[in-house]
Amino acid sequence: MEDLLELAIHGLTLGALYAMVAAGLALMFGVVRLINFAHGEFYMLGGYAFWYAYRELGLPYPVAGLAATGILSAFGWAYEHTVIRTILARTWHVQLIATLATSITLTNLAILVFGTQPKEVPTALSSTILEVGGVRLAWQRLVVLGAAILIFAGLEWFVARSKMGKAMRAMSQNREACAVVGVDVQQVALATFAISAALAAAAAVLVSPLFNIFPDVGALLTLKAFAAVITGGFGYVRGAIAASFLIGITESLAAGYLSYAFKDAIAFVVMVIVLLVRPQGLFGRRIGI
Amino acid sequence: MTLTRRTLTRRIAIAAIAALILAPGAGVPRVAAQSPPPIKVGFSSAMTGPSAITGEGVKWAAQMLADEYNAKGGIMGRKIELYFGDNAGTPGEAVSAVRKLVDVDKVDVIIGQTHSGACLGALPIVKELAVPMVIEACSNPKIRELIGKTVNEWAFRVNPDDVMLANQFAKYMSRQAKTVSIFAQNDDFGRGAATAYDAAFKKVGIKLVSTEFFDRGQADYRPVLTRVKRAAPEGVLLVMLASEGSVFMRQFRELGLTQKLFARGSMATQEFLFQVKDTPAIADGLVEATYWTPALDPEWDKRWLERWKVPVRVHGSLAAIAFRYAVAPAIEQAIKKTGRADRKAIRDALEEIDIPNTPVGRIKFDETHQAFINMLIVEIKGGQLRLVETIPIQP
């Protein structure tokens, strides 16, 4: 029983990680209908930016975290301005290949700049253990969960209430109409990418103290985030978040009770099953984010 | 209009190709040829791909070794020239790497391939091309059947595999734990070790409680740690490298596990201690069976740290063992005996050398071209490494 609780809590940590990455992916697809294969690299670069600020510059954890998120926000903005803008009007084949090419470039540049040795960023909270009800967990895991909840609440508020958020929602529902009524489509796209990159970076800041950072870390994350986005129903941010937690918990339970070696296949098995049974995703094909 | 576009296209194409040619190159000879011809040594490892970190270690070691020997004037007055091959950890690329090193770079001897799949792919090629290859780290036990005087007289192996180490190490482990779980990386090294220790444990009365495999690059060990906690063995045998080991140990302690720790890989190393320098005592009591430790040559570690700014990498040290204690003496003997250091002379010398007192033990290749160096038991105590015991490996 203790095991179940233990694995469930761990599954929540995983789920929060996947959710923050998948939310950005779903947002991008929802607003500009683009699949960004380089999304995992946002996480990876966010991780390195955080490592540099925290370990090399010695900034306090919250400052380093905000700095990393800010840097990636700017990077996401720049990425949209240069690469994405050129491919927005093209076929999805071109978009997939172009973003994949970006992923290859960024990953190998990271190897050249940071080296192949993984970087570790333990924090005070990741080394301090909390024991409750026979379950031991690092305080950092609670920070991950708490921060994720706050972030998602913030995202909800932003999309529902802020001017830009409303523009993003409108654009996700009907892009042509937006251009007609005078919504600045370019600005909305820039903001979407800045936010998505920031989300991925935030995930890295929160989660890397528990794991580590290396150039290839984005690859598997991108795939699992995609699995979550598809399972939740393309372009539906809440669906992606819910699916992420589903995948995280399933992965943790399956790894704990069934087989650890096969755990990476779990996300894909879940995705394929959902796709075959309900191709429109768990929550149906919704219009808008 | 058409003319301009064509010119533009052509210019871009030329620029791209120029970039490809002029960008930093691998395999550039380090020393210009002088009047006694240089000795060309090829190092082949995973320079790209998921295991690129191992290839980097081998490359750095090679560069340090070349500088070390060339500073003394080379071997018998002949300088060492380095060439690198990239096998990406796979057998197909290993074939390419070996063929390039032999036919294009014209190396006299190869040290490689670090990863068993690549070793297995390379073996028939070195036989076909008649070039000596000294294996420094491949651990697949099948290799012993595939090299040797009768099967493949061009391939040699310095490192032991777990079939050779398991009996001794299992005996050591049985003094401290009667039930053990194995936690191994999901590659040739981990799988080979798991099979070897499964058999060895039976002989010394250790009960193998469970065996788990993990994929490298997946730093999330909690579910399997929960399984280990449930299985409640007295000891855990970790078959992993320092880069995964540090994250693993943090999660191990996070769960409050207190099993006796044994290891095969690169856990009891400076690399590991560097990764956990915020909690250096995190793996106190861990005991590893290995065949290299800084105590054998503290200078090597110091020079590595000075030059590369990171602690020494195990695959670099393994490549150094192969070069320093097997290949370099063989080259020296070949030149002394025949005046030449060509492929056949080096091969013959490798077969004949018998050096009893190197820091890693006796270097002598038997009929199966396997050397039997010492097994070292290294312990982490007080955040420091301590060489506990040196056990010669029996053929």
Place this chain on the structure above:
Amino acid sequence: MRAARVTVAAAVLVAAPWIVAAIAPGVQRYVLHVLIFTSLYAALALSYDLVIGHVGNLSLAHPAFFGIGAYAAALLGTEARWPFPVSLLAAVAAAGLVALAIGVPMFRLTEHSFAMGTLGFAVVVQVIATNWVDFTRGPLCVTGIPKPALGSWRIATLPAFYWLGLAAVTLVGLFYHGLTTFRLGRAFHAVRDNETLAAAAAIDPLKYRMLAFVIGGALAGGIGTLYVSYVGVLCPGELAVSLTVNLLVMVFLGGVGSLRGVLVGAAAFTALPEILRMAPTWRMVIYGLLLLVVVIRWPDGVGGVLRRRASAS
């Protein structure tokens, strides 16, 4: 005029081992090896382009079919000791059958979902190959895979493997050409370019998508067989998702949907790195940038650029 050019080109290709031995005797074995790999990758890229270029299914499952064929041939050759031609047929059949089985559920999905579904399938196949150690040997690899042999006739030398590779890419190329021209080709393209219109014209999109997918997968399985017979060892790393990335680079750089384009792309990707010696990581960075620029600027790939220059001059 054209026939003469083709004949000369064919003669050069067949005589390559002797030509290489004459021009560059010191490196002839290496050059032949590079040519063998190039021909196998070219054949694989063509089989992939059949699926993505002509019918427009962006499948990411190709390494799985390559791997299924490779493992089938490797295990049948080492464990069951089947003769090579039978193993080859079995491997092709196995890959084709799995493609058929997977295709049915996958083609119910659209566009992006199809891509991700096939990717999921590829990941699952690799996980199985790595972890079902009792069957596939996992990371300990299948060794001692026999060389191709037909009766007493064995393919064991580099020139022999080169001709085998040349035959393979020629066969696949002819197949590709046949499937993508005439009425069948037009049906494929109709499905790729405008599915609704095609359906309205009584061209069943599913049938043609499945046809391309299964044939492409079966061919990939056959090439997997040739590959493992040449290398002699098979490890699960060979069917990693990174193979898809390589194939995508080859096809899109060269020119998706074009025979000549794909051949150019495969040759450039395989042979060029051997000619230009550069640090592999830098090479990957430049490939990434090149791919990015080419796919945006010249979606017809380098092949398309060459074609347009030829017709413009």
